[in-house]
Amino acid sequence: xxxxxxxxxxxxxxxxxxxxxxxxxxxxxxxxxxxxxxxxxxxxxxxxxxxxxxxxxxxxxxxxxxxxxxxxxxxxxxxxxxxxxxxxxxxxxxxxxxxxx
Numbered sequence: 001x002x003x004x005x006x007x008x009x010x011x012x013x014x015x016x017x018x019x020x021x022x023x024x025x026x027x028x029x030x031x032x033x034x035x036x037x038x039x040x041x042x043x044x045x046x047x048x049x050x051x052x053x054x055x056x057x058x059x060x061x062x063x064x065x066x067x068x069x070x071x072x073x074x075x076x077x078x079x080x081x082x083x084x085x086x087x088x089x090x091x092x093x094x095x096x097x098x099x100x101x
Contacts, residue, residue, distance in 0.1 A: 007074060007075075008042075008072040008073060008074060009072065009073065009074075009075055009098065010044070010070065010071075010072055010098065010099035011070070011071055011072070011073060011078065011096055011097065011098060011099055012068065012069070012070050012096070012097055012098075012099040012100070013032075013068070013069045013070075013071070013085075013094055013095065013096045013097075014066065014067075014068050014094070014095045015032060015066070015067045015068070015069065015085065015091055015093070015094045015095075016054070016058065016064035016065070016066055016067075016091070016092045016093040016094070017064060017065040017066075017067055017090055017091060017092065018059075018061060018064065018065075018089075018090055018091075018092050019051060019061065019063050019064060019065060020061075021065075021090045022051075022065060024090075025065065028090045028091075029046070029048075029067065031088065031090070032067070032069060032085070032088075032091075033046075033069070035081055035084045035085065035088075036069070036071050036073065036081060039073060039077040039080050039081050039084075040073065040074055040077055041071045041072060041073035041074075041077060041081065042071060042072045042073070043069060043070070043071045044070045044071055044072060045069070045070040046067070046068065046069050046070070047067070047068040047069075048065075048066075048067055049065075049066035049067065049068060050065065050066060051063055051064070051065050051066075052064065052065075052066055058092045058093055059092060061092065064092050064093070070099055078096060081096065082094065082096055
């Protein structure tokens, strides 16, 4: 089991959630955490950053709800996690990067 832990890497995801999903925001956050855990990831920290205006509209929407999630996962799982974020109708944009230490 420790062999798997050694291969895990720390990642940070900045996710923009559609403002029309504000009434079900907790469910969207649970979905995001489920996507990560279903792909053998482990959420280490999460931070709601609130509603903000976007620099340019995404899907004709001028604002979004920013949500940051730090997690550990296998590098091979990132492609699948990213794809599942993309097909989720509540997520406008998701950027995943290696976490800064």
